[in-house]
Amino acid sequence: MEWGMQNRLARIIRPETGHSLMLAVDHGYFLGPTSGLEIPAETIRPLAPYADALMLTRGILRTSVTGTTSTPIVLRVSGGTSILRDLDNEGITTTIREAIRLNAAAVALSIFVGAEHEKETLLGLSNLINEAEEYGIPTLAVTAVGKDMARDARYLGLASRIAAELGARMVKTYYCDDFEKVVAGCPVPIVIAGGKKLPEREALEMAHRAISEGAVGVDMGRNIFQSENPVAMIQAVRALLHENATVDEAFEIFNEKKRSSGKEEKAHGKKAVVIGKDQTDPRPKEIKVAQGYYETSKHHEKRRGKEKHDRKKR
Ligand code: 5RP
Numbered sequence: 001m002e003w004g005m006q007n008r009l010a011r012i013i014r015p016e017t018g019h020s021l022m023l024a025v026d027h028g029y030f031l032g033p034t035s036g037l038e039i040p041a042e043t044i045r046p047l048a049p050y051a052d053a054l055m056l057t058r059g060i061l062r063t064s065v066t067g068t069t070s071t072p073i074v075l076r077v078s079g080g081t082s083i084l085r086d087l088d089n090e091g092i093t094t095t096i097r098e099a100i101r102l103n104a105a106a107v108a109l110s111i112f113v114g115a116e117h118e119k120e121t122l123l124g125l126s127n128l129i130n131e132a133e134e135y136g137i138p139t140l141a142v143t144a145v146g147k148d149m150a151r152d153a154r155y156l157g158l159a160s161r162i163a164a165e166l167g168a169r170m171v172k173t174y175y176c177d178d179f180e181k182v183v184a185g186c187p188v189p190i191v192i193a194g195g196k197k198l199p200e201r202e203a204l205e206m207a208h209r210a211i212s213e214g215a216v217g218v219d220m221g222r223n224i225f226q227s228e229n230p231v232a233m234i235q236a237v238r239a240l241l242h243e244n245a246t247v248d249e250a251f252e253i254f255n256e257k258k259r260s261s262g263k264e265e266k267a268h269g270k271k272a273v274v275i276g277k278d279q280t281d282p283r284p285k286e287i288k289v290a291q292g293y294y295e296t297s298k299h300h301e302k303r304r305g306k307e308k309h310d311r312k313k314r
Pocket of ligand 1: 024025026027110142144193194195196219220221222223
């Protein structure tokens with residue numbers, strides 16, 4: 001493998017553990033302001049320091065993540081559809097030059113195997129890979145599952161294998177029964193999506209089963225940022241992936257972090273993580289320094305200022 005490709009993959013999949021905790025915050029590209037991700041900067045800022053990579057679009061990267069971050073970026077480069085129409089009719093939205101300009105560690109797009117636009121999305125994947133490989137950039141293929149498809153090992157194994165055959169360097173798919181079969185048939189690393197929100201312990205169980213059965217990690221979104229305590233949840237998932245924690249231990253970490261953040265909120269008389277000049281942030285200093293700060297966009301600051309002003313007037 002060429003040095004650049006190897007190095008970019010090693011930024012995403014940590015060589016010390018062979019695992020990866022990717023935080024997916026790209027949902028808005030077809031869902032709009034998803035619950036928990038209405039103001040992306042607020043969601044991303046406290047979570048990013050615990051993630052091995054952030055998966056997101058260029059719009060959210062530019063507006064909601066500081067350029068001083070060292071967290072690698074997996075850039076979502078497909079889209080062009082919304083939940084109001086056919087989701088499987090995606091195209092490439094972002095050029096490889098843009099991905100390079102944004103210093104992406106990888107590019108990501110969805111394929112829709114078995115759907116009406118299967119062929120276009122598979123050729124889209126192939127074209128993206130042809131371009132990305134020229135610059136040593138890995139492509140992550142996401143096996144999107146249409147409404148009519150079963151999320152079983154047969155379907156996910158088929159879609160994952162096709163993605164690998166076309167040259168994807170990583171595949172993101174769903175966890176399912178007989179997941180080992182999906183892994184066995186796919187010669188590149190697999191990460192699982194979290195899917196819809198589950199109770200925290202169940203989400204941890206799913207992640208644990210996935211890595212025990214051969215996934216290199218997770219590319220999880222809603223089960224982290226829609227958690228009752230997202231920062232506690234991402235630390236619990238991290239313990240599973242990088243500290244070999246059992247599900248019981250990880251769940252205990254979740255509860256313990258949740259308890260301590262509650263105490264901190266009480267002590268400060270306000271939320272532990274808020275955006276603005278008077279922000280308090282419980283993260284260890286070395287993490288803040290290493291990873292950089294996550295800023296609100298000018299637009300949100302302006303809006304918040306206006307809301308304050310309007311409240312005072314009332
Ligand atoms: C959709 C995506 C999503 O970003 C991702 O699957 C969402 O993660 P989660 O299911 O864990 O919320 O890639 O195709």
